[in-house]
Amino acid sequence: MMNDTLQQLSVTLRRTVDDSYPIFIGDGLFSRLGSLLRDRGLPKRVALVSDTSVFALHGPALRDALAAAGFAVAVEAVFPAGEEHKTRETKAWIEDRLLETKLGRDTWVAALGGGVVGDMAGYTAATYLRGIPFVQFPTTLLAMVDSSVGGKTGLDTPHGKNLIGAFWQPRAVIADLRMLATLPPVQVQAGLAEVIKHAVIADPEFFDYLQAVWPQVARLDPAVMGKIVHRNCAIKAGVVEKDERESDLRKILNFGHTLGHALETAADYRLLHGTCVAIGMRYEAELAAALGLLAASDVKRIQALLDQAGFPAVDDVEVSAAQLVELTKSDKKARGGHVEYVFPKQIGAMAQGERGYGIRVGDEQALPLLERIRGR
Numbered sequence: 001m002m003n004d005t006l007q008q009l010s011v012t013l014r015r016t017v018d019d020s021y022p023i024f025i026g027d028g029l030f031s032r033l034g035s036l037l038r039d040r041g042l043p044k045r046v047a048l049v050s051d052t053s054v055f056a057l058h059g060p061a062l063r064d065a066l067a068a069a070g071f072a073v074a075v076e077a078v079f080p081a082g083e084e085h086k087t088r089e090t091k092a093w094i095e096d097r098l099l100e101t102k103l104g105r106d107t108w109v110a111a112l113g114g115g116v117v118g119d120m121a122g123y124t125a126a127t128y129l130r131g132i133p134f135v136q137f138p139t140t141l142l143a144m145v146d147s148s149v150g151g152k153t154g155l156d157t158p159h160g161k162n163l164i165g166a167f168w169q170p171r172a173v174i175a176d177l178r179m180l181a182t183l184p185p186v187q188v189q190a191g192l193a194e195v196i197k198h199a200v201i202a203d204p205e206f207f208d209y210l211q212a213v214w215p216q217v218a219r220l221d222p223a224v225m226g227k228i229v230h231r232n233c234a235i236k237a238g239v240v241e242k243d244e245r246e247s248d249l250r251k252i253l254n255f256g257h258t259l260g261h262a263l264e265t266a267a268d269y270r271l272l273h274g275t276c277v278a279i280g281m282r283y284e285a286e287l288a289a290a291l292g293l294l295a296a297s298d299v300k301r302i303q304a305l306l307d308q309a310g311f312p313a314v315d316d317v318e319v320s321a322a323q324l325v326e327l328t329k330s331d332k333k334a335r336g337g338h339v340e341y342v343f344p345k346q347i348g349a350m351a352q353g354e355r356g357y358g359i360r361v362g363d364e365q366a367l368p369l370l371e372r373i374r375g376r
């Protein structure tokens, strides 16, 4: 006989988590790993994940440093460098390397590389045996000032970038400025786009500082770079602490990214993310002014700093306003049917609309404005 009484149990999981972690920034940190990683609750065994280019330059040094700090590198999983390898296939390959080595939950993952390695290694750590610890060793400027902080991990699919992933916070971030010495100049420039973004969205004094120290930035002066990385991590961490899951405030980190992502797609990923974000900021600052949110004098200062960093002008990229508007649709899908932008209201502060920081701009409104900005 069927029993139609409803039985119910409750699974109570009201947890308080402390995912806090330190970010260490300095020159030559590998020699101090023992003290930096002490008390981080890391097991003895490590899986070192990197890409071929980074590993060739810095892998052996990290391997030796980890050994000297008392850790045992059980496996090295090194995949081909490049965004095109930020895939499910690469993740499965890394996982198989760890599984073949019979690594259990008493393992942590060391992610040595730029944003691609950090996102891939972090996401692998998030799901391997339902989650093991990881530590970020960022080696690009972009990774030091942006991707290594905040706990977003993931990979790309043919349907779009970063669509599969998890929030998984690292146990520590070790930004050794020495890594920047081998970084190709175009990659340094790409990282500077996010640096300028952080200044515009949150810190007017930092914006002035960047203008003043530009010659030292250009030659990667270690003291200046240390300050820049420190300030950037502080800005990003400050945002993430208040809104880890991007319910509102975290959206401000997307300045320059709505049109930046459209440009990345338009250029079929031949342009670096940072370059596209820089041009995206040029457009979005002008758009903010056209919408009456930002003073023309501030737009000028933003454009001037982007010029100083050597970024292309909006007209240097062959893409029509109509194409751009069309390509913001994937962002639109991601945000519930509306194209959302975030706009500065002045250098160092972001505008808020009725729905918070995300401001909707319809295609019919965006199109003529973008046409005007391009035609200038």
Ligand SMILES: NC(=O)c1ccc[n+]([C@@H]2O[C@H](COP(=O)([O-])OP(=O)(O)OC[C@H]3O[C@@H](n4cnc5c(N)ncnc54)[C@H](O)[C@@H]3O)[C@@H](O)[C@H]2O)c1
Pocket: 051, 052, 053, 054, 057, 081, 082, 083, 086, 113, 114, 115, 116, 117, 119, 139, 140, 142, 143, 146, 147, 148, 149, 150, 151, 152, 153, 161, 162, 179, 180, 181, 182, 183, 184, 187, 190, 273
């Ligand atoms: N998780 C986040 O919050 C977040 C934020 C921003 C960007 N990202 C992601 O980050 C990725 C871009 O990161 P990236 O710009 O660091 O790219 P990347 O990791 O591909 O590195 C760029 C290139 O530089 C090489 N390289 C790295 N460090 C080097 C060094 N020290 N010396 C010489 N060569 C070096 C790499 O092998 C690669 O060829 C994208 O996939 C993006 O989606 C994630």
Ligand SMILES: [Zn+2]
Pocket: 194, 257, 273, 277
């Ligand atoms: Zn970015």
